[in-house]
Amino acid sequence: xxxxxxxxxxxxxxxxxxxxxQKLFGWFSGHGLTGTADFLESLGWRPGRTFAILLGxxxxxxxxxxxxxxxxxxxxGVVIAVLANAAWVxxxxxxxxxxxxxxxxxxxxxxAALVLALSGPGRFSIDHLAGWQLPSLxxxxxxxxxxxxxxxxxxxxxxxxxISLFDRWIRPST
Numbered sequence: 001x002x003x004x005x006x007x008x009x010x011x012x013x014x015x016x017x018x019x020x021x022q023k024l025f026g027w028f029s030g031h032g033l034t035g036t037a038d039f040l041e042s043l044g045w046r047p048g049r050t051f052a053i054l055l056g057x058x059x060x061x062x063x064x065x066x067x068x069x070x071x072x073x074x075x076x077g078v079v080i081a082v083l084a085n086a087a088w089v090x091x092x093x094x095x096x097x098x099x100x101x102x103x104x105x106x107x108x109x110x111x112a113a114l115v116l117a118l119s120g121p122g123r124f125s126i127d128h129l130a131g132w133q134l135p136s137l138x139x140x141x142x143x144x145x146x147x148x149x150x151x152x153x154x155x156x157x158x159x160x161x162x163i164s165l166f167d168r169w170i171r172p173s174t
Contacts (some may be wrong), residue, residue, distance in 0.1 A: 013065070020061075063079065068125065076143040091105075091106060
C-alpha cells in the first residue's frame, strides 16, 4: 500500500508541479508568465501577471509538497483549490467530459488529492518521517477546507477584477 501511495503522490504531485512550471517558466512547452497572464486576464483575473505567479506558484508548491508527502492535507487542499478554480471557470461551461473540454480531468485529479489526504501519504513520505499524521476525517476536512478557501478566494478575486494589493507586493512601485 505504501508503494502505491508513493506512486500516486509522485504522479499527481509531479504533474501538477510541472504544470505550474509551464506557467511560471515556460518549461515543458508552457506559455510562461506572459502567456499565462494573458490567458488569466481573458478569464477575468486581473492583473494577469500577479495571478499567473500565484497560480503557478500554488501548482509548483502544492505539487512538490504532495509528491514528497509533506503537510499532505494542506498540499492536497492547495491542489484541490487550483483544480476547483480551473474546473469551475475554464471547464464547467463545456460539461463533464474531457473529450469536450469538460471538467472530468480536474475532478479526477482533485479526487485523487482528497484520497491522499484521507489515506495519509504512506510510509515513504516526509510526514511519516516527521511523525505527523492527522486522523483521516480531520485530514480530509483540512484538505476540503483549504480547497474551498482557495476556490472562494480565486472566484472572489476574479469577480472583483483586481487584487492590486497583491500586485503591489509582487511588483512594488518605484
